[in-house]
Amino acid sequence: MSEENKLSVLVVGGGGVGTIVAVNLEAGGHAKVTLVLRSNFSKVSRDGFSIRSVDHGNLNGWRPHEVVDQVPAIGFGKPGFDTVVCCTKNIQDSTPSIEELIRPAVTPGYTTVVLIQNGLNIELPLVAQFPQNVILSGVSFMGSHEPEPGIIEHDFEDKLVVGAFRNPGTSAALSNARARDFVGHYSAGGKTVCEYTADANRSRWEKLVYNATMNPICAILRTDTATLRLSDSIENLVRPAMEEIRAAASANGYNLDASIAQRMIDMDPMEIFFKPSMCMDALKGNLIEFENLVGEPLRAGKKHGVAMPVLTVIYDMCKMLQWQLKAAREGRSQEDMLKVYDSGKP
Amino acid sequence: MSEENKLSVLVVGGGGVGTIVAVNLEAGGHAKVTLVLRSNFSKVSRDGFSIRSVDHGNLNGWRPHEVVDQVPAIGFGKPGFDTVVCCTKNIQDSTPSIEELIRPAVTPGYTTVVLIQNGLNIELPLVAQFPQNVILSGVSFMGSHEPEPGIIEHDFEDKLVVGAFRNPGTSAALSNARARDFVGHYSAGGKTVCEYTADANRSRWEKLVYNATMNPICAILRTDTATLRLSDSIENLVRPAMEEIRAAASANGYNLDASIAQRMIDMDPMEIFFKPSMCMDALKGNLIEFENLVGEPLRAGKKHGVAMPVLTVIYDMCKMLQWQLKAAREGRSQEDMLKVYDSGKP
Structure with a gap:
C-alpha cells in the first residue's frame, strides 16, 4: 500500500500491549502509526524500543512512523486520524479520563475509536463524549509487558477479538463494517490471530470469568495463578467467584458455556x-x-438480583488495596492521614 | 508468702504475652514461675529479659524463678506443677500439639491448666487429653510483643478475663473456685486488672468480634486497623463481618450487645x-x-444455619495466605511444587 493510502492510526499507550499493537499494525503495511508515550518517551525517542516478541521476533531500536509525548491536536488544516486505538488501563478517577485524553485527536463523526482494554462498560463514557463516532471493542489475549522503559517482552501470542460497541448515534451496519475493516488491517501482516465478533460484549463477559476472579484474587493475595491452582483456593474461592460471573452474564443475556470456568482456570501454563x-x-x-x-x-449482576457474595468481598478488598496504593503514590504520611480523619469528625 | 508456700507455675511460651504473664505472677509474690522458652532460650538464659512494660516499668536482665528450654517431665518423686499456663499461639497441624507439649508437666486430676490464648474451642483437645483436670480460660487484652529475642515491649495494659471451661470430668464448682483463685494470684501485685467471669465463652465470642474480622482482614491486606478506619473498609468489610460473628454468637446462645461492633472498631488508638x-x-x-x-x-455459626458470606471469603483467603506462608517456611521451590502437582494428576 502506498504511503498516502495508508490508514492514519493513533495508538495511545506504549506499554506492553500498545507497543505490540503498533508493531503489528505497521508490519501489516496498511497503517502508519503515531504512538503516544508517557513515562518511556525520552528513552524511546532516543533509542527506540527493544522488543522480544513471540510473534514478531527481536526488534532493536524499533520505532513506529512517529512517537509523541502527548495526544496531538488536529484541526486548522491538519488532517485527522482515521483510527484512534486506546491501549491504556482504565483507572477510575484518573485525570484526564480516556475520553478527555483522546478528544483532541478525534474528528467528530469520522474517526473510529478502538478500545483494546479489559472490562465491562468501558465504552459508556466514550459513547457520551463521541455520540457520532464508531466505537470498537478489542479484547486482547496477548501477554506482553514492559519490565523497563522501552524494553518490551511479548511472551503470549497476540490474539485479538474485535466487534462494534453499540453507539445510538451511529448505524450498526457501519459500525460492524468498520470492525471488519479493522480486523483486515490488523490481520494484514499474517503474524497474529484477529477475529471479528458480532457480539462484542459476549467476548468481554467471557474474559471477565478470568479477569474478575483470578486477577483480583492474585492481586489481593500477591500470588500467581499456578499457586492458586496448587493450593485449594480454586475450589474455595476462584470457582465460586467464576460461577457468580457466569450467573451475572446470564442475567444480562449472555449464556456462557458451563465449561468456561475450567478453561479459564487451566489457561495460564x-x-x-x-x-x-x-x-x-x-x-x-x-x-x-x-x-x-x-x-x-458486580453491579450488572446485582441489578438483576444475582447473589454475588464472593465477588462482593473481592471488590471491597480491591477498594481497600486501591486506597493503600493511592496513599503510597501520593506519599501521604500517617500524620496527614490522621489530620484528615480528625477534621472529618462530628 | 514464704517460698515453700508459693504456687508452682509453669508458663509455656516466653514471647510478648507469656513473659509479661510470668513477670506479673512473680511480682504478685504468690507464685514461682518456671518459664519454657524456645527461640530466645540461649539469649535469655545468658542475659535475662530486657522489658519495657506499661505496667511494670523497665526491667533489665529480668529472670523468673527458672527458665528451661523444654517442658520439664514430672514424676519419680519430682513434685508436679500446681498450674500450667499456656501462652503460645494455636496453629493448626503444628507438631507437637499443645496438649502433647504440656503433657509431661501435668499431673492428672491435680494440675490446673490455664489457656491464655485466643479463639473458640481451644479447650476441646485439652479436655480430651486431661479429662480430670480443671481447664481455665484466660482472655488477654494486653498488647506486648518481642521485636528481638529477649526484648519485650509491653505497650497496652494487661487486662485478663478468667473463667472455667466446661470439663465433664471435673466439678463445675471446683473449676469456678480455681478460676477465682487464679484471679487472686494474678491480681496480687496490684498492677494489672484481672477479672473473673462465670461465662468463659462469652468473653471469647466478644473478643472474636475483633479477632475474626479486623485481625485477618489486616493480615490479608497487610495493613493496620487505623488504615482500615481511614478508608471505607469499615462499612464495606469489617462491620458486615462483625455482624456475622454477632449472629453466630447469638445462634450459639451468646447475645452480644449491639454496640460491640463499634466498640471493637474504636478499640485501637x-x-x-x-x-x-x-x-x-x-x-x-x-x-x-x-x-x-x-x-x-464460622463453623459454629454455619452449624446453626447462620449466613456468613463475608467470613467465608475471609476464611478461604486466610487458608491461601497460610498455604503461602507454609510454602515459604518450608523453602519449597516452584519446581518441587510442580512435581507434587503433576504427580497428583489422574
Whole structure:
C-alpha cells in the first residue's frame, strides 16, 4: 500500500500491549502509526524500543512512523486520524479520563475509536463524549509487558477479538463494517490471530470469568495463578467467584458455556507462575483497574438480583488495596492521614 | 508468702504475652514461675529479659524463678506443677500439639491448666487429653510483643478475663473456685486488672468480634486497623463481618450487645496504626492462628444455619495466605511444587 493510502492510526499507550499493537499494525503495511508515550518517551525517542516478541521476533531500536509525548491536536488544516486505538488501563478517577485524553485527536463523526482494554462498560463514557463516532471493542489475549522503559517482552501470542460497541448515534451496519475493516488491517501482516465478533460484549463477559476472579484474587493475595491452582483456593474461592460471573452474564443475556470456568482456570501454563495484570500493578505500586474488571460486572449482576457474595468481598478488598496504593503514590504520611480523619469528625 | 508456700507455675511460651504473664505472677509474690522458652532460650538464659512494660516499668536482665528450654517431665518423686499456663499461639497441624507439649508437666486430676490464648474451642483437645483436670480460660487484652529475642515491649495494659471451661470430668464448682483463685494470684501485685467471669465463652465470642474480622482482614491486606478506619473498609468489610460473628454468637446462645461492633472498631488508638497479631505474623513469615480465630466461629455459626458470606471469603483467603506462608517456611521451590502437582494428576 502506498504511503498516502495508508490508514492514519493513533495508538495511545506504549506499554506492553500498545507497543505490540503498533508493531503489528505497521508490519501489516496498511497503517502508519503515531504512538503516544508517557513515562518511556525520552528513552524511546532516543533509542527506540527493544522488543522480544513471540510473534514478531527481536526488534532493536524499533520505532513506529512517529512517537509523541502527548495526544496531538488536529484541526486548522491538519488532517485527522482515521483510527484512534486506546491501549491504556482504565483507572477510575484518573485525570484526564480516556475520553478527555483522546478528544483532541478525534474528528467528530469520522474517526473510529478502538478500545483494546479489559472490562465491562468501558465504552459508556466514550459513547457520551463521541455520540457520532464508531466505537470498537478489542479484547486482547496477548501477554506482553514492559519490565523497563522501552524494553518490551511479548511472551503470549497476540490474539485479538474485535466487534462494534453499540453507539445510538451511529448505524450498526457501519459500525460492524468498520470492525471488519479493522480486523483486515490488523490481520494484514499474517503474524497474529484477529477475529471479528458480532457480539462484542459476549467476548468481554467471557474474559471477565478470568479477569474478575483470578486477577483480583492474585492481586489481593500477591500470588500467581499456578499457586492458586496448587493450593485449594480454586475450589474455595476462584470457582465460586467464576460461577457468580457466569450467573451475572446470564442475567444480562449472555449464556456462557458451563465449561468456561475450567478453561479459564487451566489457561495460564503452570510452569510460568503467572502473575496477572492487577497483581503486577499492585506489586509495582501502580493503581489497579478494578472498577471495570470487578465493580461493573458486580453491579450488572446485582441489578438483576444475582447473589454475588464472593465477588462482593473481592471488590471491597480491591477498594481497600486501591486506597493503600493511592496513599503510597501520593506519599501521604500517617500524620496527614490522621489530620484528615480528625477534621472529618462530628 | 514464704517460698515453700508459693504456687508452682509453669508458663509455656516466653514471647510478648507469656513473659509479661510470668513477670506479673512473680511480682504478685504468690507464685514461682518456671518459664519454657524456645527461640530466645540461649539469649535469655545468658542475659535475662530486657522489658519495657506499661505496667511494670523497665526491667533489665529480668529472670523468673527458672527458665528451661523444654517442658520439664514430672514424676519419680519430682513434685508436679500446681498450674500450667499456656501462652503460645494455636496453629493448626503444628507438631507437637499443645496438649502433647504440656503433657509431661501435668499431673492428672491435680494440675490446673490455664489457656491464655485466643479463639473458640481451644479447650476441646485439652479436655480430651486431661479429662480430670480443671481447664481455665484466660482472655488477654494486653498488647506486648518481642521485636528481638529477649526484648519485650509491653505497650497496652494487661487486662485478663478468667473463667472455667466446661470439663465433664471435673466439678463445675471446683473449676469456678480455681478460676477465682487464679484471679487472686494474678491480681496480687496490684498492677494489672484481672477479672473473673462465670461465662468463659462469652468473653471469647466478644473478643472474636475483633479477632475474626479486623485481625485477618489486616493480615490479608497487610495493613493496620487505623488504615482500615481511614478508608471505607469499615462499612464495606469489617462491620458486615462483625455482624456475622454477632449472629453466630447469638445462634450459639451468646447475645452480644449491639454496640460491640463499634466498640471493637474504636478499640485501637488511631495514632499507633496498629497491626494485629495475624498481620504481624504474616509479615514476619510466621504461620497465622486463623483456625481458632476465624474457622471455628464460622463453623459454629454455619452449624446453626447462620449466613456468613463475608467470613467465608475471609476464611478461604486466610487458608491461601497460610498455604503461602507454609510454602515459604518450608523453602519449597516452584519446581518441587510442580512435581507434587503433576504427580497428583489422574
